[in-house]
Amino acid sequence: MTQNAGNQALAGQMQDCINDCLNCHNVCFDMATQALQKDANNVNYINTLQDCAEICLTSAHFMLRSSALYGYTCQACAKICTHCEEMCNQQGDTDCANACRACANSCQQMVKMLAI
Amino acid sequence: MTQNAGNQALAGQMQDCINDCLNCHNVCFDMATQALQKDANNVNYINTLQDCAEICLTSAHFMLRSSALYGYTCQACAKICTHCEEMCNQQGDTDCANACRACANSCQQMVKMLAI
Amino acid sequence: MTQNAGNQALAGQMQDCINDCLNCHNVCFDMATQALQKDANNVNYINTLQDCAEICLTSAHFMLRSSALYGYTCQACAKICTHCEEMCNQQGDTDCANACRACANSCQQMVKMLAI
Amino acid sequence: MTQNAGNQALAGQMQDCINDCLNCHNVCFDMATQALQKDANNVNYINTLQDCAEICLTSAHFMLRSSALYGYTCQACAKICTHCEEMCNQQGDTDCANACRACANSCQQMVKMLAI
Numbered sequence: 001m002t003q004n005a006g007n008q009a010l011a012g013q014m015q016d017c018i019n020d021c022l023n024c025h026n027v028c029f030d031m032a033t034q035a036l037q038k039d040a041n042n043v044n045y046i047n048t049l050q051d052c053a054e055i056c057l058t059s060a061h062f063m064l065r066s067s068a069l070y071g072y073t074c075q076a077c078a079k080i081c082t083h084c085e086e087m088c089n090q091q092g093d094t095d096c097a098n099a100c101r102a103c104a105n106s107c108q109q110m111v112k113m114l115a116i
Numbered sequence: 117m118t119q120n121a122g123n124q125a126l127a128g129q130m131q132d133c134i135n136d137c138l139n140c141h142n143v144c145f146d147m148a149t150q151a152l153q154k155d156a157n158n159v160n161y162i163n164t165l166q167d168c169a170e171i172c173l174t175s176a177h178f179m180l181r182s183s184a185l186y187g188y189t190c191q192a193c194a195k196i197c198t199h200c201e202e203m204c205n206q207q208g209d210t211d212c213a214n215a216c217r218a219c220a221n222s223c224q225q226m227v228k229m230l231a232i
Numbered sequence: 233m234t235q236n237a238g239n240q241a242l243a244g245q246m247q248d249c250i251n252d253c254l255n256c257h258n259v260c261f262d263m264a265t266q267a268l269q270k271d272a273n274n275v276n277y278i279n280t281l282q283d284c285a286e287i288c289l290t291s292a293h294f295m296l297r298s299s300a301l302y303g304y305t306c307q308a309c310a311k312i313c314t315h316c317e318e319m320c321n322q323q324g325d326t327d328c329a330n331a332c333r334a335c336a337n338s339c340q341q342m343v344k345m346l347a348i
Numbered sequence: 349m350t351q352n353a354g355n356q357a358l359a360g361q362m363q364d365c366i367n368d369c370l371n372c373h374n375v376c377f378d379m380a381t382q383a384l385q386k387d388a389n390n391v392n393y394i395n396t397l398q399d400c401a402e403i404c405l406t407s408a409h410f411m412l413r414s415s416a417l418y419g420y421t422c423q424a425c426a427k428i429c430t431h432c433e434e435m436c437n438q439q440g441d442t443d444c445a446n447a448c449r450a451c452a453n454s455c456q457q458m459v460k461m462l463a464i
Contacts, residue, residue: 022258029296036395037298040388047181047384055189057289058174064261065163066269072195073171076188083185138374145412152279153414156272163268173405180377182385279413287421290406297395304427305403308420315417 010113014063017074017106021060024081024103028053031088031096045087049096052084056103063110071114078107126229130179133190133222137176140197140219144169147204147212161203165212168200172219179226187230194223242345246295249306249338253292256313256335260285263320263328277319281328284316288335295342303346310339358461362411365422365454369408372429372451376401379436379444393435397444400432404451411458419462426455 032049035042059077062070081104088097148165151158175193178186197220204213264281267274291309294302313336320329380397383390407425410418429452436445 022254026254026296029293033297036384036388036391040384040391040394043384043388044184046388047183048185050181051178051183051185054174054177058170061170061261062167064258065166065265067163067167068160069164069167069196069199072192076192079188080185138370142370142412145409149413152268152272152275156268156275156278159268159272162272177377180374181381276416279415280417282413283410283415283417286406286409290402293402294399297398299395299399300392301396301399301428301431304424308424311420312417 013106013109013113017103017110018060018063020099020103020106021056021063021077024099025053025056025060027096027099028056028084031093035091042091045091048084048087052080052100055080059107071111074107074110078104078111081107129222129225129229133219133226134176134179136215136219136222137172137179137193140215141169141172141176143212143215144172144200147209151207158207161207164200164203168196168216171196175223187227190223190226194220194227197223245338245341245345249335249342250292250295252331252335252338253288253295253309256331257285257288257292259328259331260288260316263325267323274323277323280316280319284312284332287312291339303343306339306342310336310343313339361454361457361461365451365458366408366411368447368451368454369404369411369425372447373401373404373408375444375447376404376432379441383439390439393439396432396435400428400448403428407455419459422455422458426452426459429455 028049032046032053035046035049040046055073055077059070059073062073081100085097085100085104088094088100144165148162148169151162151165156162171189171193175186175189178189197216201213201216201220204210204216260281264278264285267278267281272278287305287309291302291305294305313332317329317332317336320326320332376397380394380401383394383397388394403421403425407418407421410421429448433445433448433452436442436448
């Protein structure tokens with residue numbers, strides 16, 4: 001792969017990852033509000049949704065800034081989204097689980113491309 | 117070390133880490149504004165300061181939520197603060213470098229305590 | 233208008249406003265990065281874009297929390313988006329100006345509905 | 349008052365306001381976590397604390413950016429802090445109420461100085 005083709009692939013992949021992060025932020029933030037209203041005693045789930053919403057936004061911001069350091073936030077984001085996905089699945093919140101998995105996959109892909 | 121003594125040591129260490137993260141957020145955010153006004157062409161430095169301010173705040177929020185997942189953000193925060201500290205030193209911004217180093221050390225300490 | 237119909241109209245309007253706020257946040261955040269890289273000496277424009285991105289996100293979060301206090305942030309958001317739209321137009325950044333105007337209008341609409 | 353003396357008074361007042369906003373953010377964020385763990389069914393209180401923490405941070409960021417638009421966020425912040433103070437007092441959370449009142453006063457002062 002030429003360097004230009006590689007750069008374009010990275011740029012496309014990054015734009016996808018930004019979109020997945022922003023979507024996951026929105027979905028998890030919304031779900032945290034719903035979880036608080038539905039069963040506020042599920043503190044651990046509410047906290048995890050808020051965690052996930054925040055790291056997704058932070059990761060998106062790093063990529064939107066074209067920062068050289070986004071690998072670190074993408075790595076954290078992939079891990080946290082994976083945890084959140086598991087909890088969403090346990091709660092039967094399928095849409096939220098899907099948003100988390102998509103974001104985790106995108107972030108892992110970004111980390112892999114950095115390592116090449 | 118008994119478990120109670122260990123828990124208390126972790127709680128004290130976490131409070132220190134929250135304070136170091138919040139302080140580093142404030143100092144880096146302020147420095148980003150100053151850097152933009154002083155030499156706006158130093159885009160990489162401005163971005164790194166904004167990155168560092170944001171991950172410090174995110175890490176503090178994870179710990180303030182007593183989240184089980186703070187290890188991931190502390191790990192990213194330690195790395196990003198270390199990068200930012202180097203750039204601050206190159207620019208002669210000693211106070212900011214000190215805030216970054218203190219935060220990097222605190223975060224690394226939190227990650228180590230999790231691993232035990 | 234019955235109260236139920238009124239509540240549904242408010243809910244639909246609020247969802248639109250959340251979407252306009254989130255979109256305006258993303259567009260302004262992206263434009264701030266571009267403005268910094270293109271003409272970093274345009275400090276006032278860069279700051280206004282960052283301001284606008286942040287208050288849009290904050291307003292969206294208030295509405296996503298179903299907070300009773302979103303009127304205050306929507307009011308601030310409408311004003312700040314209007315300022316940002318003017319600056320975007322001066323810079324010829326039409327897409328960003330459009331996002332700001334749409335968000336300003338949505339937020340003003342929310343404030344009006346509260347006053348009824 | 350000469351313009352220079354006026355500028356210095358504004359700068360000192362703004363630094364105080366930034367500190368009050370950052371402190372109120374930290375205290376309310378922490379209190380939201382405690383309220384969630386203690387009595388998670390108090391949804392309205394938890395939301396208000398999260399609202400207050402967020403607008404305080406946003407206001408501090410506007411002032412830290414030396415933005416020309418901080419009057420709008422300070423105005424919203426003063427109102428929201430006043431609401432939050434009332435709820436903190438009802439809950440007997442005196443420290444949090446104090447942080448909210450100090451921040452509301454500082455923000456109102458900033459708005460007044462702008463109007464001169």
